[in-house]
Amino acid sequence: GIQVEQSPPDLILQEGANSTLRCNFSDSVNNLQWFHQNPWGQLINLFYIPSGTKQNGRLSATTVATERYSLLYISSSQTTDSGVYFCAVLNSNSGYALNFGKGTSLLVTP
Amino acid sequence: NAGVTQTPKFQVLKTGQSMTLQCAQDMNHNSMYWYRQDPGMGLRLIYYSASEGTTDKGEVPNGYNVSRLNKREFSLRLESAAPSQTSVYFCASKDQVNTEAFFGQGTRLTVV
Secondary structure, rough: OOEEEEEEEEEEEEOOOEEEEEEEOOOOEEEEEEEEEEEOOEEEEEEEOOOEEEEEEEEEEEEEEOOEEEEEEEOOOHHHHOOOEEEEEHHHHOOOOOOOOOEEEEEOOO | OEEEEOOOOEEEEOOOOOEEEEEEEEOOOEEEEEEEEOOOOOEEEEEEEEOOOOOOOOEOOOOEEEEEOOOOEHHHHHHEOOOHOEEEEEEEEEEEOOOOOEEEEEEEEOOO
């Protein structure tokens, strides 16, 4: 199946700093999503972005499908941004389910 | 607007016991999924149902069975629980291939 690699695996930021998380995938995709898993374990949908760029407040995401990667930007980070960020992709030739990366664990300190 | 609802939220089982995890969605989605999440790992697919009346194995199906009861409900059954099945289980649903998936709040299962 399609392989998903996320980097960095861990990240510590001071409040107010910016960061970029990366997701590389091994094949073309029909679907790509970014999720935030908060410290209580909930998976929160951030972006559905198989291609192009989207922005939502301090977060934005860009997927370059032809080069098989996606980036999640967090600007002016806050302690509430802490948690694990997952990238998940779907290639319809390999089935109908999302394949997840192992995530980037982010800690934002005051 | 409940989205995807899982029950129970927490469960402790003894080795060899059986149980069923329930999942229901109110978004009229065709496809439903069961994943498990272990420490330091992403989510791994156990089983999925692309549409009502169909089910297929995912990456880690051993020790589990599923039932797509109707379009809304997709259950996951552990017939004889083992400590290796200690995990957090997530149910998800989506409509067509090129649409967003939504996840339930998870079930934290411990097998002792």
